[in-house]
Amino acid sequence: MTTDEGLRLDAVEISLGTRRLLTLDRLVPPGQTLSVMGPSGSGKSTLFALIAGFLDPAFTATGRALLNGRDLTGLPPERRRVGLLFQDALLYPHMSVGGNLLFGLSARVTGRSRRRAAAEAMLERVGLPGHLDRDPATLSGGQAARVALARTLLADPEALLLDEPFSRLDTDLRQTVRQLVFDLVAERQIPALLVTHDRADAGAAGGPIVDLGAGAAS
Numbered sequence: 001m002t003t004d005e006g007l008r009l010d011a012v013e014i015s016l017g018t019r020r021l022l023t024l025d026r027l028v029p030p031g032q033t034l035s036v037m038g039p040s041g042s043g044k045s046t047l048f049a050l051i052a053g054f055l056d057p058a059f060t061a062t063g064r065a066l067l068n069g070r071d072l073t074g075l076p077p078e079r080r081r082v083g084l085l086f087q088d089a090l091l092y093p094h095m096s097v098g099g100n101l102l103f104g105l106s107a108r109v110t111g112r113s114r115r116r117a118a119a120e121a122m123l124e125r126v127g128l129p130g131h132l133d134r135d136p137a138t139l140s141g142g143q144a145a146r147v148a149l150a151r152t153l154l155a156d157p158e159a160l161l162l163d164e165p166f167s168r169l170d171t172d173l174r175q176t177v178r179q180l181v182f183d184l185v186a187e188r189q190i191p192a193l194l195v196t197h198d199r200a201d202a203g204a205a206g207g208p209i210v211d212l213g214a215g216a217a218s
């Protein structure tokens with residue numbers, strides 16, 4: 001592995017006015033999940049916004065985020081190859097499951113039948129074979145979370161930002177879905193960041209934990 005691989009947060013510092021919100025200097029190697037913890041307001045979502053490319057202009061940031069050697073600074077969000085998963089699945093309600101997946105699918109996969117096959121294969125991998133024509137409104141919370149994961153991965157991201165994606169799932173489901181997520185992170189060798197308030201989630205991620213509330217986050 002060269003040092004270029006993975007998600008590098010190179011002397012990142014984010015401030016809000018005169019208040020320094022966070023500083024972070026880390027490499028998240030391929031296949032590893034760095035868990036980001038910290039109290040409300042410590043800057044977890046702001047860090048994700050910086051990496052994904054939608055930092056509010058109210059903040060000032062120095063340092064760089066590099067993904068597999070590419071400096072993300074100044075790139076529009078759609079060119080960053082960063083996948084996001086949130087608390088809510090955020091599926092488009094007016095599209096079928098397949099429509100949602102094809103919407104996310106990388107433009108590099110061309111041709112209707114190849115695109116459908118890629119979506120079906122990904123559904124199968126997340127444990128929902130044959131669900132392409134389902135209406136998202138009829139899915140359980142766990143199924144919707146799996147579809148959201150499938151949609152994110154179909155875009156072929158080079159890094160994953162997981163913003164409390166398990167917090168709405170109850171215990172058993174939570175364990176199954178998070179295992180699936182971390183299995184896929186390892187399988188695809190993608191670096192991932194997980195924002196969570198839950199030590200068990202951070203433990204399940206298996207990687208290092210950074211606490212933004214501790215004042216010495218690095």
Ligand SMILES: Nc1ncnc2c1ncn2[C@@H]1O[C@H](COP(=O)(O)OP(=O)(O)OP(=O)(O)O)[C@@H](O)[C@H]1O
Nearest residue numbers: 016021038039040041042043044045046047056058
């Ligand atoms: N658009 C904005 N303009 C000004 N201040 C903001 C803006 N968005 C967030 N903040 C402030 O920036 C700080 C960090 O917010 P952020 O949402 O990143 O925290 P967080 O750790 O994700 O919190 P939570 O756990 O509640 O999601 C907070 O003090 C928040 O009030």
